[in-house]
Amino acid sequence: MSGIGTGYDLSTTTYSPDGKVFQVDYAGKAVDNGGLALGIKCKDGVVLGVEKLLAFKMLVPGSNRRIAAVDRHAGMAGTGLAPDARAIVTRARQECAQYLSFYGDRIPAKILADRMAHYLHMFTLYWSVRPFGASTLLAVKDHELGYALYLLEPSGEVQRYFGTAVGKGRQAAKNEIEKLVKADAAGSLSCRDAVKHLARIVYSTHDEKDKAFECELSWICDQSGGEFRRVPKELAEEAITLAKAALEDDDMADA
Amino acid sequence: MDYGVPPELGVDPSASGGISTGTTIMACVYDGGVVLGADSRTSTGVYVANRASDKISSVTDNVWMCRSGSAADTQNVCAYVKNLVDQHNMERSDADPGMADVKLVANLTMQIAYKNKDKLSAGMIIGGWDSKRGPQVYGIPLGGSLLPCPFTIGGSGGAYIYGWCDDTWKEGMSREEAEAWVTRAISLAITMDSSSGGVIRLVTIDDKGCNKQMLEPYKHLMTYGELPVKRVGVDAMAA
Numbered sequence: 001m002s003g004i005g006t007g008y009d010l011s012t013t014t015y016s017p018d019g020k021v022f023q024v025d026y027a028g029k030a031v032d033n034g035g036l037a038l039g040i041k042c043k044d045g046v047v048l049g050v051e052k053l054l055a056f057k058m059l060v061p062g063s064n065r066r067i068a069a070v071d072r073h074a075g076m077a078g079t080g081l082a083p084d085a086r087a088i089v090t091r092a093r094q095e096c097a098q099y100l101s102f103y104g105d106r107i108p109a110k111i112l113a114d115r116m117a118h119y120l121h122m123f124t125l126y127w128s129v130r131p132f133g134a135s136t137l138l139a140v141k142d143h144e145l146g147y148a149l150y151l152l153e154p155s156g157e158v159q160r161y162f163g164t165a166v167g168k169g170r171q172a173a174k175n176e177i178e179k180l181v182k183a184d185a186a187g188s189l190s191c192r193d194a195v196k197h198l199a200r201i202v203y204s205t206h207d208e209k210d211k212a213f214e215c216e217l218s219w220i221c222d223q224s225g226g227e228f229r230r231v232p233k234e235l236a237e238e239a240i241t242l243a244k245a246a247l248e249d250d251d252m253a254d255a
Numbered sequence: 256m257d258y259g260v261p262p263e264l265g266v267d268p269s270a271s272g273g274i275s276t277g278t279t280i281m282a283c284v285y286d287g288g289v290v291l292g293a294d295s296r297t298s299t300g301v302y303v304a305n306r307a308s309d310k311i312s313s314v315t316d317n318v319w320m321c322r323s324g325s326a327a328d329t330q331n332v333c334a335y336v337k338n339l340v341d342q343h344n345m346e347r348s349d350a351d352p353g354m355a356d357v358k359l360v361a362n363l364t365m366q367i368a369y370k371n372k373d374k375l376s377a378g379m380i381i382g383g384w385d386s387k388r389g390p391q392v393y394g395i396p397l398g399g400s401l402l403p404c405p406f407t408i409g410g411s412g413g414a415y416i417y418g419w420c421d422d423t424w425k426e427g428m429s430r431e432e433a434e435a436w437v438t439r440a441i442s443l444a445i446t447m448d449s450s451s452g453g454v455i456r457l458v459t460i461d462d463k464g465c466n467k468q469m470l471e472p473y474k475h476l477m478t479y480g481e482l483p484v485k486r487v488g489v490d491a492m493a494a
Contacts, residue, residue: 104362110348
C-alpha cells in the first residue's frame with residue numbers, strides 16, 4: 001500500500017493524497033482474516049452461515065456464537081474481530097428496542113440498515129476512535145421489502161444483496177453464490193435448499209491451514225414463522241453431513 | 256387573559272378551566288375504511304367561543320385525529336405528532352410523504368399523552384387507513400393509554416351515547432351505513448350534552464384517500480323531544 005510509512009495511515013481524520021482513509025482499509029483487512037460469513041436471500045426467506053474458526057481445542061462446542069438475533073424479525077452474522085462484531089450486534093439490538101418503544105412497531109429493514117450504517121460511519125470520522133474490524137450480514141423481514149439481506153461494512157457502507165460473502169475465502173464463496181443465483185433465474189430457491197448450499201460452500205472454501213471450525217447456520221423464513229432462528233438441528237446436521245461428503249468426493253476426484 | 260368575553264355574561268374563562276372541554280368525538284371502522292366524526296362546539300365555561308370549530312385534524316392524508324379536552328393542549332400534541340411523523344418519513348427516504356402508518360401515529364400520540372399526563376387534559380382518537388393493517392381506530396383517553404378498537408367515542412357528549420352505540424354497532428358496515436351511524440350518534444349526543452353542538456363534521460378515510468363533510472344543524476335534529484328515538488329498554492318492557 002503506497003501510503004504506508006508516510007504517516008497518512010495513522011488516523012481516520014487524514015486522507016492520503018490519493019484520497020484514501022487507510023485506517024478504514026486496514027479495518028477491511030481485519031475482516032478479511034475472519035472466518036467466512038455468507039448469506040443468501042431466497043423466495044421464502046434469508047439464510048446466514050458462518051465458518052467460526054476455533055483458536056483452541058478446549059473451547060466448548062457451540063459457544064461464542066457469531067450469529068445473533070437482534071429482534072424477533074432481524075438477525076446478524078458477523079466476522080472479523082469477534083468483540084467488534086458483538087458491539088455491532090449490541091447496537092443493532094438497541095436500535096430495534098428503541099424503535100419499538102418509540103414507534104410501537106418493529107423497525108423496518110431499511111431504517112435498521114441505515115441507522116447501523118450511520119453508527120459504523122461515525123467511527124471513521126474521529127481521531128479518538130478506530131473503525132470496527134468487523135463486517136456483519138443483516139437478515140430482516142418487514143412489511144415493505146418482505147425478506148431482505150444487507151451487508152454492513154466498517155466504512156459505514158451498507159448494501160442490499162441477493163447473496164454475498166465476507167471473510168476468508170470470500171471470493172470463492174461469492175463465485176459459488178453467483179452460480180446459485182444465476183442457476184435460479186426463476187427465483188425458486190428455497191431456504192431449505194439454501195442451507196445445504198451454504199454449508200457446502202463453508203466446507204469447500206475452508207482453508208486446511210486453519211484446521212478446526214464450526215459451521216453456524218441461522219435463518220429467517222416462512223418455515224421459522226417469519227422469526228430469526230437457528231436452522232433446526234436435524235436440517236443443519238444433514239446439511240453439514242452432505243457438505244462433508246461432497247468435500248470427500250472432491251478429494252477423491254482430485255486424487 | 257382577555258378572551259373578549261362580554262362581562263355581562265358573567266363568565267371568567269380563566270376560572271372555568273380554559274377553552275373547549277365539552278365535546279363529542281367518535282370514530283369507527285367499516286368495511287374498507289374509517290369514519291371520524293365530531294360536533295363543532297368550542298366552549299369556555301357556558302360561553303360558546305366557536306360554534307363551527309374543526310376538532311378533526313389531519314396528521315397525514317391517511318391518518319386523522321379527533322381532539323377533545325383543552326384545545327390548546329390537543330392542537331399542540333397534534334403538531335408534535337405531525338412533526339415526529341415528518342421526521343420519520345424523512346428517515347424512511349422511500350416513503351410516500353403524504354402517508355403514515357396508523358399504529359405508529361397512534362403510538363407517538365400515546366407517548367406524548369402519557370409522558371405529559373400530569374400537565375395535559377387531552378383525549379384523542381386516531382383513525383386512519385394504511386396498506387399494512389387496513390382501517391384502524393385507536394382511542395387515547397385522558398391517562399395516556401392506547402386502545403385499538405373497532406369504534407370508540409370520547410368527550411363529554413360521548414358519555415350519553417355509549418348505550419346507543421353498543422346497541423346499534425354492526426361489524427362490516429358499508430361506507431354509507433358507517434357515515435349515517437356516526438352522524439346519528441353525534442346528533443344524539445348533541446341533544447343531550449349542553450357542551451356539544453353546532454354542525455357535525457365527518458372525515459372518511461379509505462384506500463383511495465380522505466373525504467371531509469360538514470352537516471349543518473338543519474340536517475340533524477338538535478333537541479331530544481324532536482327525535483323519533485326508539486327507547487330500547489322501555490318500549491320493550493311496555494310491549
